[in-house]
Amino acid sequence: MNLLHLSSETGLRGGENQLLLLAGQTKPGIIEHYGVPRASGLYAALPAGAARLPVNCRGLLDPGSILKIRTFLHAHDIDLVHAHSNRAHKTAVAAKLGGRQRLIFSRRNAFECRGGLLYRAVDQFITISRAGYQALRDGGVAGDRIEIIHDAVDEAALAAALPERLGFGDDTTLILCVAAFTAEKDHATLLKAWERTQKTSANAHLVLAGDGPALAAMRRQAAGLPRVTFLGWRDDIASLIKGADIVTLASREEGLGSSLCTAQWAGKPVVATTAGGIVEAVSDRETGLLSPPGDAKQFSQNLIALTEDTAMRQDYGDAAAIRARGLFSLETFHARHLEIYNRLAGA
Structure with a gap:
């Protein structure tokens, strides 16, 4: 199974640190790649051997990133795309248009949202609390497309x-x-x-x-x-x-x-x-x-x-x-993500 993580963030706040915790865990049978801005804290902080794809992921108005990711999806036979930020989600939807890849979107906030076409393209939402779950439900997302996974602590x-x-x-x-x-x-x-x-x-x-x-x-x-x-x-x-x-x-x-x-x-x-x-x-x-x-x-x-x-x-x-x-167990955090990856990829 080939998995591409995407993030548009340049800093190292809560969501980026959670992605680093996810990146630090070996997942049997999964080859992972990381599409993040080159001038970002994430790019520098990823594990030494992590496969990096420098892309900005600025959303629908970033044709350079969209084309680069689209080419990468085919060249590396990517099965899953996991977007870890809002703009990365939008970039991913455009990049995988017409492709076979399944899309996961980690939405960390509990802000009001509207589903729309971009949300329909998501196969699995991950949120970090019941408040985030309710915001997605209120935005028109079906409950069976949402999983709650609490943040993990870097023990x-x-x-x-x-x-x-x-x-x-x-x-x-x-x-x-x-x-x-x-x-x-x-x-x-x-x-x-x-x-x-x-x-x-x-x-x-x-x-x-x-x-x-x-x-x-x-x-x-x-x-x-x-x-x-x-x-x-x-x-x-x-x-x-x-x-x-x-x-x-x-x-x-x-x-x-x-x-x-x-x-x-x-x-x-x-x-x-x-x-x-x-x-x-x-x-x-x-x-x-x-x-x-x-x-x-x-x-x-x-x-x-x-x-x-x-x-x-x-x-x-x-x-x-x-x-x-x-x-907030790291072991549970990793296991829950792995279950989603395997389920969506049919492993």
């Missing part, structure tokens, strides 16, 4: 990472947010909540890791707020999570929340919202505290509660570690 990387406290002592409660600075991650509400929290929790410090289009605006919003650190892009996320006391995310829209999955595996309690798949990733009042999206007051109260109660943090963290191992 080896997490185990090998050393806790990073950024120079802070044990008397400081480190609150960490790992997220791209985009509108749906809603750092604005997080900073509003922090404005309330820091008045009560004098020993707490908020750390924000990530970059993105809203970063400059959030720096301006945080100007004058005490005990806030912007780290920018970091490639030591596992170490930062292991060094944190609380991991937080204030998203308005969220497929699942990969940083929350990793945090809980590491035994860290969570403060987050009820957006999308977060309610599936985090058990409210068992592994963390959840509040409605955009509610800075309640979000702050949850931050204060966990910041001020060491025993609660420990209890929630212990429960999180146990629960995460049942939901």
